[in-house]
Amino acid sequence: MTLGATARTTARRWARPVATGLLVAAILFPLYWAALSSLTPENRLFAAPALVPRELVLDHYRALFRERDFWTPVRNSLVVAGATTVLSVVLGTVCAYALARLRFRGKAVMLAFVLAVSMFPQISIVSPLYLLLRELRLLNTYPGLVLPYLTFAMPLTIWLLVGFFRQLPAELEEAGLMDGAGRLQTLWAIVLPLSWPGIATTAILTFLYSWNEFLFALSFTLGPERHTVPVAITLFRGQYQVPWGQILAAAVVATAPVAAIVLAAQRRIVAGLTSGAVKG
Amino acid sequence: MASITLDQVSKTYPNGQTAARDLTIEIGDGELLVLVGPSGSGKSTVLRLVAGLELPTAGRILIDGRDVTAVPPQRRDLAMVFQSYALYPHKSVRENLAFGLRVRRVDAAEIDARVRLAAATLGIEALLDRKPAQLSGGQRQRVALGRAIVREPKAFLLDEPLSNLDPLLRVATRTELGLLHRRLAATMVYVTHDQEEAMTLGTRVAVMRNGAIEQIGPALALFRRPANTFVAGFVGSPAMNLWPGACRRLDGRARVASAVCSIDLDEAGQSVPDGAELVAGVRPHDIDLTSDGDVTGRVEIVEPLGPVTLVHLRVAGLPGEFVRVIVPSDARIGVDDQARFRIRRDRLHLFDGRTGRRLN
Amino acid sequence: MKNARTPPGSGASWLREEARLGWALALPALATIALVAVFPILWTFWESLHLHDLRMPWLGRPFVGAANYAEAFGDPRFRSALGHTGVFMTAAVTLELGAGLLVALALDRVSRGRGMVRTAVLLPWAIPTVVAALIWRFMFESPAGLASAALVRLGAAPPTWFADALAAWIPLVLADVWKTTPFVALLLLAGLQNIDKALYEAADVDGAGRWRQFTAITLPLLRPALLVAFLFRALDAFRVFDVVYVMTGGGPGTATEPVALYTFSTLLQNLRFGFGSALSVIVFVVAFFFALASIRVLGRGAFLDGPA
Numbered sequence A: 001m002t003l004g005a006t007a008r009t010t011a012r013r014w015a016r017p018v019a020t021g022l023l024v025a026a027i028l029f030p031l032y033w034a035a036l037s038s039l040t041p042e043n044r045l046f047a048a049p050a051l052v053p054r055e056l057v058l059d060h061y062r063a064l065f066r067e068r069d070f071w072t073p074v075r076n077s078l079v080v081a082g083a084t085t086v087l088s089v090v091l092g093t094v095c096a097y098a099l100a101r102l103r104f105r106g107k108a109v110m111l112a113f114v115l116a117v118s119m120f121p122q123i124s125i126v127s128p129l130y131l132l133l134r135e136l137r138l139l140n141t142y143p144g145l146v147l148p149y150l151t152f153a154m155p156l157t158i159w160l161l162v163g164f165f166r167q168l169p170a171e172l173e174e175a176g177l178m179d180g181a182g183r184l185q186t187l188w189a190i191v192l193p194l195s196w197p198g199i200a201t202t203a204i205l206t207f208l209y210s211w212n213e214f215l216f217a218l219s220f221t222l223g224p225e226r227h228t229v230p231v232a233i234t235l236f237r238g239q240y241q242v243p244w245g246q247i248l249a250a251a252v253v254a255t256a257p258v259a260a261i262v263l264a265a266q267r268r269i270v271a272g273l274t275s276g277a278v279k280g
Numbered sequence B: 001m002a003s004i005t006l007d008q009v010s011k012t013y014p015n016g017q018t019a020a021r022d023l024t025i026e027i028g029d030g031e032l033l034v035l036v037g038p039s040g041s042g043k044s045t046v047l048r049l050v051a052g053l054e055l056p057t058a059g060r061i062l063i064d065g066r067d068v069t070a071v072p073p074q075r076r077d078l079a080m081v082f083q084s085y086a087l088y089p090h091k092s093v094r095e096n097l098a099f100g101l102r103v104r105r106v107d108a109a110e111i112d113a114r115v116r117l118a119a120a121t122l123g124i125e126a127l128l129d130r131k132p133a134q135l136s137g138g139q140r141q142r143v144a145l146g147r148a149i150v151r152e153p154k155a156f157l158l159d160e161p162l163s164n165l166d167p168l169l170r171v172a173t174r175t176e177l178g179l180l181h182r183r184l185a186a187t188m189v190y191v192t193h194d195q196e197e198a199m200t201l202g203t204r205v206a207v208m209r210n211g212a213i214e215q216i217g218p219a220l221a222l223f224r225r226p227a228n229t230f231v232a233g234f235v236g237s238p239a240m241n242l243w244p245g246a247c248r249r250l251d252g253r254a255r256v257a258s259a260v261c262s263i264d265l266d267e268a269g270q271s272v273p274d275g276a277e278l279v280a281g282v283r284p285h286d287i288d289l290t291s292d293g294d295v296t297g298r299v300e301i302v303e304p305l306g307p308v309t310l311v312h313l314r315v316a317g318l319p320g321e322f323v324r325v326i327v328p329s330d331a332r333i334g335v336d337d338q339a340r341f342r343i344r345r346d347r348l349h350l351f352d353g354r355t356g357r358r359l360n
Numbered sequence C: 001m002k003n004a005r006t007p008p009g010s011g012a013s014w015l016r017e018e019a020r021l022g023w024a025l026a027l028p029a030l031a032t033i034a035l036v037a038v039f040p041i042l043w044t045f046w047e048s049l050h051l052h053d054l055r056m057p058w059l060g061r062p063f064v065g066a067a068n069y070a071e072a073f074g075d076p077r078f079r080s081a082l083g084h085t086g087v088f089m090t091a092a093v094t095l096e097l098g099a100g101l102l103v104a105l106a107l108d109r110v111s112r113g114r115g116m117v118r119t120a121v122l123l124p125w126a127i128p129t130v131v132a133a134l135i136w137r138f139m140f141e142s143p144a145g146l147a148s149a150a151l152v153r154l155g156a157a158p159p160t161w162f163a164d165a166l167a168a169w170i171p172l173v174l175a176d177v178w179k180t181t182p183f184v185a186l187l188l189l190a191g192l193q194n195i196d197k198a199l200y201e202a203a204d205v206d207g208a209g210r211w212r213q214f215t216a217i218t219l220p221l222l223r224p225a226l227l228v229a230f231l232f233r234a235l236d237a238f239r240v241f242d243v244v245y246v247m248t249g250g251g252p253g254t255a256t257e258p259v260a261l262y263t264f265s266t267l268l269q270n271l272r273f274g275f276g277s278a279l280s281v282i283v284f285v286v287a288f289f290f291a292l293a294s295i296r297v298l299g300r301g302a303f304l305d306g307p308a
């Protein structure tokens, strides 16, 4: 009787952590499997899958960077995602501040406009952007990717930052005005120093979205010298068969910076995602 | 320092809420005007209108006779102390004080001197290198004040600056503020919802309700001759007793007839038209417990306040309310006693029953 | 008389100043958006009214009116692409909302190791979609991939996943569910955490069971969050491209081809820009209705001043 009760409370105490642990394991399993396989020799990739490896090799990573020059797509992705993030955060911050705080007509309409654009299907503007970039001789260039990326990055930053600026106490800015600082000076000396958490969150999310973007990169780059990481990975071809080892190694490389960012900033990311209720 | 004038100023917020109704106020150079009223009565709105943080929907605002309605807040040269203090959290106390001077490009040596002086005036020299988060409530309040006085602005606008302090500190700081006002000879507009604070501080007090000014004048004048039932009930503590009644003629003499009392107006030297609906008001201090009083009631609550005692009486004919009476603290009175009391005739306030306006 | 003393428009000047500053600050970003998003969408529309085939430049770019739209609606491949998109949306969004709700309920109870759990949940969402798709494709490779091996061990005969017009949907939907359920879960978790816990205590006192509490308190109060999650996910699933491009390429044949992929290959593989633009416009119009619905759901409040 007492024994059964103890067993039951123990079971109850452990049920939740165990269930949570199982859930986490299930979610992470595909990533584990990919990482594991990227370290498995090619000839054993499809032979008798085992959860615990017997032998790990770095062959695929070596091949990835020596034979395939995977540095190039990594560099391209960093440049494009970085430039997109900087541009949209700089322009987006001042725009968001105006939309969040200054009094002028048409603000609500503009905000709705920004949100509507963030929901544009990318495929709907591929054709004119292609023609436009071709006209401007920007196909297969960095600006030729950054410009299209602004279509989603700019609305994203504005939307997130408007939400953030609205949460700052307005009295701080009013105190700045009373102290004799103009709107811009208040923005610079009071609002911005207090906003770096929001701006950092926004930059992180913008970078993630840009790093992961695929359709535009696939449409507006022509050769391996400008391919971004996602495009490069999907276009891996072997001589006889799909080079799975290298693909998975590349997948791990593409995931690594993302994972680092998530590890470092998970709380901020969740806050940003749910406060702005951003698109997935 | 400067004078401030509101000329028929109204403010309706975009959501349709009218928070200021046709206000005309003159605030003299060096005067301390207190705006008092219940929360939501529009006090902050008036302050923000003067500051320029809100734009009036009608009317003009003048500083030293110059129309500043179209001047943005940063160019009005006024200082404001916010209820939340609104200290810049990322700046040290020193930088908080210096910011307004930096913005005006005052040179560094003078900024330093003025910050020191302001800090000395308020006794916050030791805190200059701390951040606001490291300060207590009272210290923050001082820094907020310091940020205002260091600038030597044309006028100070204070929005409930003491309401976040604990009661003891509040009273002490109130006294200090009064001193500071005298020393700086500064024009101040001071907002509070606490009528006691208003009475003790203000050279002049304006009582607001519902966006309108109910009465404006020296504190004692408001106390002695409230212009209407609202002011009568709001100013003074414990609050004035207000009894609805009518003016009746009995035996050829005019009398106030209410549930509580019947007072001969001719004898009291008051004249009111016959049959008029009215409200009779008597402060608890102006009622005496005597053996030959004109009304009887049963004691329900006895609240010793220290120097005096507040007694709540239940009187037949006034079911929903108590009659409040102040008695000497040594008066021998207990719950359930029957008490007789007498109203001082010369302290009777009479108000119109419909408009609430003062009649006598 | 009163009007005479209140000069018309008094004080408006500094509001005008602020308005001008507001426009000046907002304009660079808004102009950029207009340039890279709005102008192109108008161009797409214009393009869709023309015959424009980059492989046949000698045809020029004649105006053909609604001909491209007529072709689109008569095109069996486009119609089945719409059907595929619908199938994918229904399956993916249903599973994601269901799984997301379960995960959110589980996470709501987690007290220890919350950061670790959150990181784990965020990872699939944060990695590139093509990477997720590749990983799942690897797991579903025939004949010896992990999924097939597992089925064999369980004694079942695994299908030839990507060569099978029906079975190919399974890895597609699973990959999408794995990738986006975390986002749904986080949205719903935020909704759950907004629910006043006192309500459950009151329900406990009233003797309501767990299930009753769930249906009477949790679900109704979670409705706004569910609706937002639904709209965002539906919109995204409607635009699905990356997963399909990487996993099946729309195949076998065109058995799993959604509209975005058909549009893409019309444009950038067949270089039929006029017809492709007509497809783009149709996609846009459908997505626009989702966007309008979302804006309505988020409500007017989101666009006015005040804390979000």
Ligand SMILES: Nc1ncnc2c1ncn2[C@@H]1O[C@H](COP(=O)(O)OP(=O)(O)O)[C@@H](O)[C@H]1O
Pocket (backbone or CB within 6 Å): B013, B014, B015, B017, B018, B019, B037, B038, B039, B040, B041, B042, B043, B044, B045, B046
């Ligand atoms: N920005 C605003 N928008 C709409 N209504 C407001 C705003 N600020 C204040 N009000 C309303 O105006 C009235 C007066 O407010 P306020 O001036 O803050 O009163 P007080 O300071 O006396 O408490 C209140 O009813 C309040 O709800």
Ligand SMILES: [Mg+2]
Pocket (backbone or CB within 6 Å): B040, B043, B044, B045, B159
């Ligand atoms: Mg107020």
